[in-house]
Amino acid sequence: MTTSAKLSKGAVFAIAPTGxxxxxxxxxxxxxxxxxxxxxxxxxxxxxxxxxxxxxxxxGIYDPGEISGQVHYIANSTNDLAMITxxxxxxKQDYSITVxxxxxxxxxxxxxxxxxYGPDGLNVQxxxxxxxxxxxTGAHTQT
Numbered sequence: 007m008t009t010s011a012k013l014s015k016g017a018v019f020a021i022a023p024t025g026x027x028x029x030x031x032x033x034x035x036x037x038x039x040x041x042x043x044x045x046x047x048x049x050x051x052x053x054x055x056x057x058x059x060x061x062x063x064x065x066g067i068y069d070p071g072e073i074s075g076q077v078h079y080i081a082n083s084t085n086d087l088a089m090i091t092x093x094x095x096x097x098k099q100d101y102s103i104t105v106x107x108x109x110x111x112x113x114x115x116x117x118x119x120x121x122x123y124g125p126d127g128l129n130v131q132x133x134x135x136x137x138x139x140x141x142x143t144g145a146h147t148q149t
Contacts, residue, residue, distance in 0.1 A: 012106040012107075013106070014105075014106075017104060017105050017106075019031070019075060019101065019103050020032065020101065020104075021101045021102075021140070023092070023097050023098070023099060024099065024100050026100075029100060029101070029102050030088065032075070032089070032138075033077070033078075033085040034080070034085065035076075035077055036075070036135060037076045038074075038075040038103065039073065039074045039075060040103055040105075040114060041070060041071030041142050043068050043069065043071055044068065044069045045068040045069070046064075046067075046068075047062040047063065047065065048063050048064070048065055049061075049062055050062060050063050070144070071142055072118075072121075072139050072140065072141050073101065073103070073139070073140045074137065074138065074139045075137070076135050076136070076137050076138075077136050077137075077138070079125045079126070079136035081125075081134075086136070089120065089123045089138060090123065092123070093120045093121075093122070093138075096119065098117050098143065099140065101117070112148060112149060113148070114146060114148045115146060115147050115148075115149075116143075116144065116145065116146030116147065118140040120138060120139070120140050121141045122137065122138060122139035123137070123138040
């Protein structure tokens with residue numbers, strides 16, 4: 007069987023305050039972790055549950071997750087100032103993640119709030135990096 011695996015290099019993460027276009031690609035992206043959904047479960051085990059086994063039902067809603075990543079940290083760069091503004095302003099951001107598909111690219115779009123941004127450790131050896139986290143809110147679209 008021939009694999010359909012794709013290289014992840016070339017993924018793009020772009021953001022802008024909700025309603026502002028165009029979205030601006032976050033520069034110097036080193037790693038990008040798209041969100042993973044989670045769903046809470048409610049324990050509905052009773053004294054009548056058979057076989058001494060726990061029983062669960064879904065909570066009815068799911069958490070759309072967080073997007074996180076790492077970039078080259080260049081203090082006072084356009085990228086750095088935009089991320090600081092998004093973080094400290096507390097405004098909802100529209101986002102887009104572009105990934106490869108079997109026949110081109112797909113976009114994952116939605117909205118969220120930047121909940122973390124800043125430089126990572128500044129070691130004697132190595133390069134300067136910064137990390138960010140965006141908490142998604144509401145539904146997203148994948149095209």
